[in-house]
Amino acid sequence: MKLSHVKKLKIALGGTARNPEDIEVLHNLRLEFAEIPIANLKNFKKNINEFLKLKEKTGLYYLCHGPREGNPNNISSLKRDYFPHVLEILEIMPTLNMSLLTLHLWMDRRFVKGKVIDFKIELLKKIIGKAGEKRIIICLENLSENWHDLKIAFDNLPLLNLTLDVGHAQLLREENTSLDFIKIYPDRIKHVHLHDNLGGDTPEDDLHLPPGRGIVDFKNIFNTLVKVGYRGTATIELKPFEIKSCLRFVKKLLLD
Numbered sequence: 001m002k003l004s005h006v007k008k009l010k011i012a013l014g015g016t017a018r019n020p021e022d023i024e025v026l027h028n029l030r031l032e033f034a035e036i037p038i039a040n041l042k043n044f045k046k047n048i049n050e051f052l053k054l055k056e057k058t059g060l061y062y063l064c065h066g067p068r069e070g071n072p073n074n075i076s077s078l079k080r081d082y083f084p085h086v087l088e089i090l091e092i093m094p095t096l097n098m099s100l101l102t103l104h105l106w107m108d109r110r111f112v113k114g115k116v117i118d119f120k121i122e123l124l125k126k127i128i129g130k131a132g133e134k135r136i137i138i139c140l141e142n143l144s145e146n147w148h149d150l151k152i153a154f155d156n157l158p159l160l161n162l163t164l165d166v167g168h169a170q171l172l173r174e175e176n177t178s179l180d181f182i183k184i185y186p187d188r189i190k191h192v193h194l195h196d197n198l199g200g201d202t203p204e205d206d207l208h209l210p211p212g213r214g215i216v217d218f219k220n221i222f223n224t225l226v227k228v229g230y231r232g233t234a235t236i237e238l239k240p241f242e243i244k245s246c247l248r249f250v251k252k253l254l255l256d
Contacts, residue, residue: 010226011192011254012233014063015243020050025240027058029247035102035235037065038089051096063191063233064089064098072106073116083123090130100137100191100233102163103127107153108145108172121153128159139163139191144172147180154188165193167208167237170216172201178221186228194218194250195237208237210246211253222253 014033015026026034036051038044055062067085070077086103093101105120106112124140131138140153141163153160162185169178182189196214197207211218236243236250 010231011222013236013250013254014060014233015236015240016065016238017240020047020054022240023051023054023058023060026243027054027060029240029243031060031236031243033061033063033233033235035063035065035237036096036098037067038092039067041085041088041092045092048092048095055096062096062098063100063235064093064096064102066101066103068104069106072112075116075119078119078123083126086127087130090127090134090136093136094134099135100139101131102139102141102191102193104141104143106143106145107140107149108143109149110172111144117152121156124153124157124160128157132159137161137190141165141168141193142177142181143168146173146177147184150185154185160188161190162188163191163193164189165195165237166216166218166221167193167195167197167214168206170197170199170214171205176216176221179224182221182224182228182230186230189225189230190232192225192230192232192234193237194234210238210242210249211236212246212249218250218253219256222256 012032014031014035017023017026017034017036023034066089069082107117107120128138139161142165164178164181166178170176194211196209196211196216197205198214
């Protein structure tokens, strides 16, 4: 009997899971992993055992997304709130065998003061040191920055990596900045976030539409990723029930 050839995806595909119920949905969609945002540690800790049971049941592996930083120019709150929060997340991650943490720390020099950016780099240095003890990869997610904005961080932190958010790369810029990041920092990209939008200059323009519903040139971005040899992970950053509507589109991109 002749077996039909099944083409394997070039990039591991997952989705966002904000609660244990989302894990079941992602599993039913035949995704490979779940990226779990930890914005509220107290609530997350209540669900750890359930997440562990579902990990065993579904075979999905987990990645982690850290908290928002709050006021991006407030050094005091970064010290008092953000940094301790991230350190506690690093302590929890090994329980679920999470090996990658994506962080939000805005470094766009048009909006964030130079002294604050310098402080954030020192903060990342400490976080990377703690993460290294647990063999956790730290990725900085681009928000509205271009590659020039992140150069100082990458130059000073050789173990800092990048979560390339192709939707954010479309915002507050005339052109999507993804291709520049891919061409200049191909070895730093360890994770990708997928969602779409119509461009724009405000936080409200970060629509998180299903890929294919906006203006992001996914085909060109993924062709370029494959050319530089990217074989990592990509999260479809939508609510699980929204993923189904674009899954065929995304898988076709990854197979072409």
